Structure formats: structure tokens, C-alpha cells
Amino acid sequence: MAVNSVVIALVVSGVFFMAVSAIAMLRFPDFYTRSHAMGKADTLGLVLLMAGLGIYSWELSSLKLLFVMVFIMIANPTATHAIVKAALKSGLPIWTRKEAGSDGREGI
Amino acid sequence: MIQQPSTIVRTVVNLLVPFIQLFALYAIVHGHYGAGGGFQGGALLAVSIVLSRISNGAESLERFSSTRATVIAAGGMLLFGLVGIVPMFFGASFLDYEGLPLFWVHGAELRYLGILIIEVGIALAVFGTLVLIYDSLAGDKW
Known part of the structure; x- marks a missing residue:
């Protein structure tokens, strides 16, 4: 029973962080801010889900999941960093706050 | 040299490459029992080299040259072909592992060993070929 409560708490918080990163993908204005959301919230959400x-x-596959978690925690932020750095070097313009209405969009 | 990647990427890739290769060996040897096998293990081995090529540039080419990849791919094919053809000289059909001239093992154990040799051959061929594909796509402008 206690174990189930821990599992439910972990999985629900993992789903919460995954949902937050999915909303961020839709709501954020440009590539850099979206990558910023994916690199952090997605990593944490996946790790929490796998921990749950x-x-x-609780068997041998738990150890394998632990290895996958460590791998994701190392590789996911690094991949995000590499992609964002490549975008910056290739000259993708950075989003800046505009006056409301200048591009037909509300000022965020 | 196209462009030097960041120190973070190089450090993390150099940290991960040995573990990827270890997992590739696991995938090759564990192919009998679960997920994995020769092709998957070979692809993982190739991924480790390609990651090193992307992040380390010419230094990786010195450590593991295209020539060596060619030799490994050809060696893997040769191993597969030999395991297929050698039983034919001992009165069995093509790829009939029980005809392999390993006289100290018999029956199921011999078939098991034959499959393992085949898997290793496939892994080497896939490994060399994928690295070669990457090298041909990347060209000489390191």
C-alpha cells in the first residue's frame, strides 16, 4: 500500500512535468525557449516516470531502468545543448519581446 | 575541420562511448534470449564511432580510420560466408551449423555456437558498413 502511494506520486508528478513541457512546446514563441523547456522538464518527467x-x-529490470535514467539525465541535456548551440552558430534569430500588435500578435 | 564542438559535448560523448560499446556487446551476445542480436549490436557499435566522429572530428579519424572500418566490414562478411560454406565441405548443407568442424562440441551446443559466430559476423559487417556510410557522407573536409 505504501509502495503504491509512492509509485502513484512519482508517476503523477512525472506526467505533470511531461504535460508542462508539452504545453511549453505549444506556447513558447521560438526554438530556444522551447528547447529550454524540453531540456529540463522532459528530462525530469521521464526520470520520475521511470522511477515510478x-x-x-521491483526486480532486475529496475536496475536496467536505473541505468536508463542515468543515461537520460546525462544525454538529454547534452543533446539539447548541442542542438541549441548549432542553431545559435547557424544564425537563427533570437525571439525578443515586441510591442503589442506590431506583428499581429499580442505582446507576451 | 568544420567547426569545433563545445567542450561539454566532447566530454559527455567521450564518457558515454565505452558504455554504448559495452551495451552493444550485451546486445550481440544476449540476442538468443531477448531483444538484440547481430544487427542491433553492430548498429550500436557504429553509433559509438559516429558520435565520436561528430564530436571529436579528425582526432576520431586517427583513432579509428576508414580503412579499418573497411577491413572490419569485409571480415564480418567473410566470417558469415565461412560459417555458411565450411559445413558444405563436411557433408552438410549451406549454413548447417551441425556440419561445422568443431569436433569437441555436439548437437544443440554446436548449433548454439554457430548462431553466435553468425551474429558476431553480422555485427562486424553492419558496424563497418555504417561507419563507412557516415564517412562517405561526411567527405574529407574534417
Whole structure:
């Protein structure tokens, strides 16, 4: 029972962070801000989900999930960093706050 | 040299490459029991080299040259072909592992060993070929 409560808490918070990053993908204005959301919220959401699943079925696959978690925590932010740096070097313009209505869009 | 990637990427890739290769060995050897096999293990080995090529540039080419990739790909094909053809000289059909001239193992164990040799051959061929594909796409402008 106590184990199930921990699993539910982990999975729900993981789904929360995944949902936050999905909303960020839709709401944020440009590539850099979106990558910023994906690099952090997605990593944390995935790790929390996998921790919940690993605790739920407590066997050898939990150890494998732990390895995958460590791999994601190292690789996901690095990949985001590499992609964003490549975009910056190739000259993708950075979004800046505009006056409301100048591009037909509300000032965010 | 096209452009030097950041220190973060190089450090993390150099940290991850040995673990990717270790997992590739696991995928090759564990192919009998679960997910994995020769092709997947070879692709993972190739990924480790391609990651090193992307982040380390010419330094990676010195450590693991295209010539060596060619030799490995050809060696893998040769291994596969030999395991296929050698049983034919001992009175069995093509790829009939029980005809392999390994006289100290018999029956199921011999078939098991034959499949393992085939998997290693496939892994080497896939590994060399994928690295070669990447090298031909990237060209000489390191």
C-alpha cells in the first residue's frame, strides 16, 4: 500500500512535468525557449516516470531502468545543448519581446 | 575541420562511448534470449564511432580510420560466408551449423555456437558498413 502511494506520486508528478513541457512546446514563441523547456522538464518527467515504474515492478529490470535514467539525465541535456548551440552558430534569430500588435500578435 | 564542438559535448560523448560499446556487446551476445542480436549490436557499435566522429572530428579519424572500418566490414562478411560454406565441405548443407568442424562440441551446443559466430559476423559487417556510410557522407573536409 505504501509502495503504491509512492509509485502513484512519482508517476503523477512525472506526467505533470511531461504535460508542462508539452504545453511549453505549444506556447513558447521560438526554438530556444522551447528547447529550454524540453531540456529540463522532459528530462525530469521521464526520470520520475521511470522511477515510478522501477519501484512498481521491483526486480532486475529496475536496475536496467536505473541505468536508463542515468543515461537520460546525462544525454538529454547534452543533446539539447548541442542542438541549441548549432542553431545559435547557424544564425537563427533570437525571439525578443515586441510591442503589442506590431506583428499581429499580442505582446507576451 | 568544420567547426569545433563545445567542450561539454566532447566530454559527455567521450564518457558515454565505452558504455554504448559495452551495451552493444550485451546486445550481440544476449540476442538468443531477448531483444538484440547481430544487427542491433553492430548498429550500436557504429553509433559509438559516429558520435565520436561528430564530436571529436579528425582526432576520431586517427583513432579509428576508414580503412579499418573497411577491413572490419569485409571480415564480418567473410566470417558469415565461412560459417555458411565450411559445413558444405563436411557433408552438410549451406549454413548447417551441425556440419561445422568443431569436433569437441555436439548437437544443440554446436548449433548454439554457430548462431553466435553468425551474429558476431553480422555485427562486424553492419558496424563497418555504417561507419563507412557516415564517412562517405561526411567527405574529407574534417
